[in-house]
Ligand SMILES: NC(=O)c1ccc[n+]([C@@H]2O[C@H](COP(=O)([O-])OP(=O)(O)OC[C@H]3O[C@@H](n4cnc5c(N)ncnc54)[C@H](O)[C@@H]3O)[C@@H](O)[C@H]2O)c1
């Protein structure tokens with residue numbers, strides 16, 4: 001099939017590349033010329049494992065092309081997938097301005113036979129609203145399918161190639177059937193729904209997962225005061241198949257481009273309809289509190305952070321991504337520096353993006369060893385695998401004080417015992433002082 005994808009961000013690019021991998025002819029379109037120029041040279045604008053090699057092989061096979069021209073990209077397109085950003089607006093609602101612009105842009109080139117798919121995360125009613133914009137501009141009826149995306153950053157290719165489910169929402173059976181055909185090579189479960197239910201499935205999923213994280217984090221805080229260990233608790237709780245083991249990792253809270261904004265957008269939708277979804281307010285409040293925990297623990301330990309050198313390991317909101325959107329590291333870095341601490345941070349891939357957000361309020365190290373040298377404390381903010389595999393016994397010897405604050409509970413007792421002399425504070429687990 002001939003497919004056009006609007007937006008070459010985390011979702012649009014992963015979608016475009018994977019659809020070409022399963023044999024479709026894909027044109028990826030973006031308004032950002034630099035991104036498109038890089039992509040034409042086989043350079044991915046984002047760090048996403050496995051993406052660049054699929055990009056290269058599908059470009060070579062001439063199934064994947066990039067352009068900034070809608071005329072070129074939409075020419076003959078049977079399916080137009082919109083994957084532009086829907087960031088958080090000032091009032092918590094999803095900002096639909098990119099989507100509205102994209103709708104107006106494509107109206108000039110859309111054919112009566114093409115199917116328009118909204119993959120961006122959008123509040124209930126948005127597909128119908130966008131349809132009215134397009135139809136008003138192009139002057140004929142168009143077919144819409146809501147197809148929310150569930151990929152996770154850091155495993156976008158794997159999640160796109162092997163999704164748990166594909167949701168297709170449409171009031172037009174023929175259009176939904178065509179999109180089902182597009183996805184058939186993935187051999188994934190496909191759920192057909194009406195267009196509003198499909199939109200709601202996305203928010204209900206993200207809000208549930210965010211709430212599961214806040215729930216285990218609140219349990220972790222209780223574990224700390226009653227002397228239990230949240231890792232053992234989560235393990236025991238998660239073995240119940242009705243609950244499940246995933247998303248019970250306690251820590252310094254959720255970040256990223258999705259959970260924070262999507263929980264707020266769902267809350268905003270509820271308030272528009274006078275529904276008091278108070279549980280989501282707690283999900284947010286617990287998460288805000290969780291992001292402050294490492295700094296609170298450091299203040300409790302040191303009393304005063306003025307002049308303390310803190311080595312920060314990890315800047316991105318989660319491992320295997322360079323994305324800094326709503327990363328807990330941002331609030332932590334601001335709090336520490338406002339209290340007079342010197343922060344030296346290391347991240348395997350997110351330093352360039354972090355510089356755009358944090359500027360020179362912190363220093364960026366080129367290795368873990370540079371960051372940790374002469375540090376008064378170490379804070380683990382993102383659980384990159386390479387951090388968990390470090391030789392902590394020799395690392396702590398380079399520090400002024402062998403004190404570790406682990407915001408992701410990623411170190412094991414055995415690793416700490418090997419250090420000989422260490423103080424270890426984590427989330428919802430007993431303090432270890434050796
Ligand atoms: N990031 C994720 O993991 C993820 C997962 C599932 C769903 N989503 C949702 O998917 C959507 C996209 O998210 P993202 O993280 O990929 O965004 P992003 O910010 O990484 O990328 C958006 C891209 O759209 C481009 N764009 C903006 N207006 C355009 C236009 N008129 N025409 C063509 N291109 C245009 C931008 O230049 C940018 O490259 C959002 O609604 C998001 O909530 C994101």
Ligand SMILES: O=c1ccn([C@@H]2O[C@H](COP(=O)(O)OP(=O)(O)O[C@H]3O[C@H](CO)[C@@H](O)[C@H](O)[C@H]3O)[C@@H](O)[C@H]2O)c(=O)[nH]1
Pocket residue numbers: 121149150151152153154206209213246247248249250251252253254255256257258259262317318
């Ligand atoms: O047990 C857990 C799991 C995750 N997190 C944190 O939660 C955030 C989000 O993690 P994750 O869900 O793995 O990454 P995202 O790429 O943000 O993916 C989420 O958001 C996407 C955008 O909507 C959805 O498509 C995905 O299904 C959904 O998992 C990160 O800060 C994680 O550190 C925890 O604290 N504990």
